[in-house]
Structure formats: C-alpha cells, structure tokens
Amino acid sequence: MNKFSAVTEATAPGKIILFGEHAVVYGRPAIAAPISQLRAKAIITYSSSNACYIVAPDLNRHDRLQDLPPDDALALAARQVLDAAHIAQPPDVTIYVSSQIPIASGMGSGAAIAAAIIRALAMHLNRPDLQTNERVSALTYEVEKIHHGTPSGIDNTVVAYEQPIWFVRQLPQNQIEPFTVATPLRFVVADTGVPSSTKIAVGDVRRQYEAQPATFTEIFDACGRIAQTARLAIETGNITQIGQLMTENHGWLQKMTVSSPELDSLVEAALAAGALGAKLSGAGRGGNMIALVADEAMETAVRTALHHAGARSTLTTILQ
Numbered sequence: 001m002n003k004f005s006a007v008t009e010a011t012a013p014g015k016i017i018l019f020g021e022h023a024v025v026y027g028r029p030a031i032a033a034p035i036s037q038l039r040a041k042a043i044i045t046y047s048s049s050n051a052c053y054i055v056a057p058d059l060n061r062h063d064r065l066q067d068l069p070p071d072d073a074l075a076l077a078a079r080q081v082l083d084a085a086h087i088a089q090p091p092d093v094t095i096y097v098s099s100q101i102p103i104a105s106g107m108g109s110g111a112a113i114a115a116a117i118i119r120a121l122a123m124h125l126n127r128p129d130l131q132t133n134e135r136v137s138a139l140t141y142e143v144e145k146i147h148h149g150t151p152s153g154i155d156n157t158v159v160a161y162e163q164p165i166w167f168v169r170q171l172p173q174n175q176i177e178p179f180t181v182a183t184p185l186r187f188v189v190a191d192t193g194v195p196s197s198t199k200i201a202v203g204d205v206r207r208q209y210e211a212q213p214a215t216f217t218e219i220f221d222a223c224g225r226i227a228q229t230a231r232l233a234i235e236t237g238n239i240t241q242i243g244q245l246m247t248e249n250h251g252w253l254q255k256m257t258v259s260s261p262e263l264d265s266l267v268e269a270a271l272a273a274g275a276l277g278a279k280l281s282g283a284g285r286g287g288n289m290i291a292l293v294a295d296e297a298m299e300t301a302v303r304t305a306l307h308h309a310g311a312r313s314t315l316t317t318i319l320q
C-alpha cells in the first residue's frame, strides 16, 4: 500500500494457549497458537471531516481520536503507530474496526484488534518498518497493558506472528521461537459463556504466589516442564502424549485456582467423550477450554458432549 491507496485493510487472528498460561508470567515457557478462522479487522479510508475517527459498530463506538482518553485501547493502538512514526497530527482517516473473536474469553480479542489497527495504520502511512511482526507485536504489547496490567507478552506475539509460538518471558529480550507442527492437530474450542478478566485472574495468582512462594514455584516449574515436553511432542507428532500433557496442565491450573466449575465440567465431558486431552485455555475462571481430538468422528462426539455439558458455543481449529 502507498499513500495514494484509498483503502487499507489488515487483519489479525485470535489465539489459544496450548500450554503454560499463568506460569509464563513467571518466566516459564509457554506455547500458543493462532486461530486463523477467527479474525479482527481494521479498514482505513480517507475521511473528508478533517479528523481521525475510530468507528467500531459492534462496540457501538464512533469517536474522534483526539477526544479519546489515554487508556482507550483502540485509541492507544492508533497512537502507538503515530508516535512511532513521529506524526503529531493524526491523518484525516476513518479507522473501521470489527472482530469475530469473542471478547473476554481468553481468545486474544484485545490483542488481535490492536494488532489489526497497528498493521493497517502502518500500511496506510507507508511505513514497512512498522509492519514487521516484531514491531507489530511490540506496539500491541503496549496496548495489552491496559487489558492485563502486567502481560507476559505471549498474546501480542502469537497474534502478530500468526504461527505456533514457543515463548519465554525474559530480559533483555523475550525468547520467541515459531516452530513446526509435525502432524496436524485438531482442537475443539468450547466457550463456557462466562466472561473472564485476565487482570483479576493474574492478580489472584500473584497474591497466592506471594503468600505461598514454595508451593507456587513448584506449580510453575511443573507447568514449565510440561511445556518443554509438549514442544517436543508437537514437533515429533506424538499426539497421544500432547493430549496427556494438556490434561496434566489443567490439573496444575486447578491448583492455581484459575479453573472454575464450568471449565472443569467441560474438560471432564470432553475426556469422557474420548478426547485425547483437555484443559482450560487463557486466563481461566471462565472463557474457553480446548480439547485435542484425533479425527472428525472424535470431534463430533466431543462437540456434542461439550454442548450437552453446557458449552455456549464450540468451534474446531486445525493447527498445522
């Protein structure tokens, strides 16, 4: 796209965390993957109204950028790009935002919306240097702080790179390794329908860690070891082991108190219907769980069982 383009469009995917949520905040490795069929989209058009507008019909939003407060996530995404491009006066454009990713469900909707706005605006301004996965991820991270407080950085990374990601939060630079999947992995994703606040769940884990550091260090270490083994299993196509590790990881997340009766009953229902493994995905307390299935027949059985157990909705995503 160049500065004469009338319309600029960019999208970013939703995501699931396969292994290591919460422990990742404390420097243990985690694995996340994109859900490419669920996307956030930003479309930029020239506006004749001498202002930059952000319009998000699904969120009932139609605002001038200059009127929005510093902690508005959509405005912050746009401002990140303008600041990085050293542009003081926003261009006269309308940024339309839409998303198919459910909000507050652990599927990375906030990160995907921010990444789509950032990429589209960088394209509109003809700034390829701000369109690299690395830059989009870093700018999205700044927006994620509004949603999460102290995000590990895994969400912005996986939505910007749109590949399975091995992620370790560390200084001076996070370890980010896109990696290959030996055998396609079929996941059923089920929504409890219970909204979950990442900030609250992360804060509760922090308080418990501070009260019982030895116990929580053990829990985080166990999750880190699971992620380590799981990466090898994914790279070698050992799907039975991947499933077992998911279920094991769920057990540790229960010990962190981030599961919920709804998540537990969906995990149990998926396993009883034959899933190879199941766990909550994301911050927990509500939001989504994921189940690994071997084939379409198993997928149908598991999806049916999940609906009977109260899932609000289910979808299937294949990671390859």
Ligand code: PMV
Pocket (backbone or CB within 6 Å): 017, 020, 021, 022, 023, 024, 025, 105, 106, 107, 108, 148, 150, 151, 152, 153, 154, 155, 198, 202, 281, 282, 283, 284, 287
């Ligand atoms: O935003 P969610 O629900 O996908 O949770 C993010 C994962 C956590 O590990 C719980 C938090 C973080 O910043 O890594």
